[in-house]
Each structure stands twice: as C-alpha cells, then as structure tokens.
Amino acid sequence: MDTHTTSGDVNARPMRPLRSRRLSSGALPAPAAGGAAFWSAVLGAPALSAEIVAALQELAQVRELPAGSLLVSTREPARELCLLARGDAALGSASPDGTFQPERSVQGPGWLDASSAWLGGNPAQDAVALSDVQVVMLPRADLQTLLQQHPDLGRRMVVTLARQVQSLTLATHDLMHKDAEGRFAAWLLQRCASEAASDGSITVSLNERKRDIASQLAITPETLSRLLRQLSRKGLIFVSGYTVKVLDVAALRALAGD
Structure with a gap:
C-alpha cells in the first residue's frame, strides 16, 4: 500500500x-x-x-x-x-x-x-x-x-x-463526531470518482502512503491497517497493492453516516 x-x-x-x-x-x-x-x-x-x-x-x-x-x-x-x-x-x-x-x-x-x-x-x-x-x-x-x-x-x-x-x-x-471506521469510509467515498464497473464496484487508487492517509484521518497507521482488514472481512472492499476496490458503495455510505 x-x-x-x-x-x-x-x-x-x-x-x-x-x-x-x-x-x-x-x-x-x-x-x-x-x-x-x-x-x-x-x-x-x-x-x-x-x-x-x-x-x-x-x-x-x-x-x-x-x-x-x-x-x-x-x-x-x-x-x-x-x-x-x-x-x-x-x-x-x-x-x-x-x-x-x-x-x-x-x-x-x-x-x-x-x-x-x-x-x-x-x-x-x-x-x-x-x-x-x-x-x-x-x-x-x-x-x-x-x-x-x-x-x-x-x-x-x-x-x-x-x-x-x-x-x-x-x-x-467528521473528525469530531465520527469514529475511525466512519471517517475512513467517508474518505474512501470521496475518492470514488470513477465509473462503476459492470459488477457495481469502484476502484480507488491509493496515491499516498499509509502513514499520510492515517495522518489525514487522525489515526495511527496501525489503526488504518486494522480498518482495511475489517472492511475487507465485511465484504465492503477488496485491497490489492496500491488499489482498493469498493465492492458495496451503499454499505460504505451507511457506515460513513451519509
């Protein structure tokens, strides 16, 4: 990543x-x-x-x-x-x-x-x-x-x-009222700018290092790694190298509180 x-x-x-x-x-x-x-x-x-x-x-x-x-x-x-x-x-x-x-x-x-x-x-x-x-x-x-x-x-x-x-x-x-998972979900949604694939997924390219993303979200890099694992286990995202495929935009939006 x-x-x-x-x-x-x-x-x-x-x-x-x-x-x-x-x-x-x-x-x-x-x-x-x-x-x-x-x-x-x-x-x-x-x-x-x-x-x-x-x-x-x-x-x-x-x-x-x-x-x-x-x-x-x-x-x-x-x-x-x-x-x-x-x-x-x-x-x-x-x-x-x-x-x-x-x-x-x-x-x-x-x-x-x-x-x-x-x-x-x-x-x-x-x-x-x-x-x-x-x-x-x-x-x-x-x-x-x-x-x-x-x-x-x-x-x-x-x-x-x-x-x-x-x-x-x-x-x-968001910083004051959402938990770390909600903030990260909102962060990902803001970057879902590309068109959805035929299966409804949206690919987000990660152009920053883990510690820089974590800094923006006011969390530690370890917490960010844990959030990626959590969202993957829930079936909301799939992480591969420098990209995150958002599999369930609606569920991610609900998690972000939007």
Whole structure:
C-alpha cells in the first residue's frame, strides 16, 4: 500500500517551475484539455461563456513541477489563486527542516488555495506535490479586474469559495463526531470518482502512503491497517497493492453516516 510518491519524506523547498507560460485561448495542456470543460470542473456548471474562458486562459499561468515541490507556502504572501490542474498534492504543514505533515489531499483538477490572495495575507496551509503536477496560477489583481468585467464569473467564484467552506466544515464535523471506521469510509467515498464497473464496484487508487492517509484521518497507521482488514472481512472492499476496490458503495455510505 505504500507508494513511492509521498509527502512524508519530501523536502520542502521553494517552488521550482520547470515550465511557465501563458495559456492560449484554446485548451489547457493535456490531460487538462478542453478549455471550457476544465474551468467548469473547477468553477462548477454550467459552462462559462467562450469570452470568459478565453479571458481566463489569457491570464492563467501554467507551471509543471516535480513530485516533492512546495506549491504553496505559508511563509510567503499569497498574490495568486492556485489550482492543481493535473496530479496529486497534499495540504498541511511544512517545517523548516523539510518534513511535511499532511492534513488532506487534493487530486487535479481542484483548488489548492482559492482564498488567501483575496485576504492579502499568507496561506493557512502549505501544499506539496505528491506526484509530478501541473499547476495553474491566477494573479489576484488580474482576476479582480476580470470579475468586475464579468459579474457571472464573480458569482461563480463566490459559490466556489462557499463549497470549500462547506467541505472544510463537513471534514471538521467528521473528525469530531465520527469514529475511525466512519471517517475512513467517508474518505474512501470521496475518492470514488470513477465509473462503476459492470459488477457495481469502484476502484480507488491509493496515491499516498499509509502513514499520510492515517495522518489525514487522525489515526495511527496501525489503526488504518486494522480498518482495511475489517472492511475487507465485511465484504465492503477488496485491497490489492496500491488499489482498493469498493465492492458495496451503499454499505460504505451507511457506515460513513451519509
């Protein structure tokens, strides 16, 4: 279950862009291709107008970074909104000695930090790449001008921030009111994004090490191993290497209290 890309062993270091460029009015580089589809994924449906998509593509800056890169730092003022277009990252606390304590993971496409730049301060969490990633930066000043020109985009940003607040509130509730098994069940359900197979099962890829997943759930790695065995014995999941096949989504949802 342990993978070779892990936040626990990475050395926190300044973001080192391998490639940084303006986007064309067409599509984001693969696999975040599709322009309008990408922005709908991170800003919600319905699709934005072609004019707004083209404007976002124009101001967006793409950076491709290797696993272990520090993507967002609590020690630097935030001047840009930060999106993970491709790859896996973790949010948590990076210490000066290079160790990193993960608190939650993000899979692209998704927001790494949509709020700090608006507040004019430092981010509340560090973000570290767990795999090679593609990051999209939106300079706050440029985006603010764009929001004034397109009120619909401003409304979409408000909804985006509201969803993040709701997600964090639910995560806090789970941590305080659900037992370890319920929290892990909810964690697995959040990652059941792929289509169900013909037998109704859904495969979840594990892109983090056991101890990093356990840290997010506020349990020990030993407890996580025990939970995997318990859910396997109950027939809810099947574990094979770096993947977990969810065999009974309904039962897992009931266990999570959803």
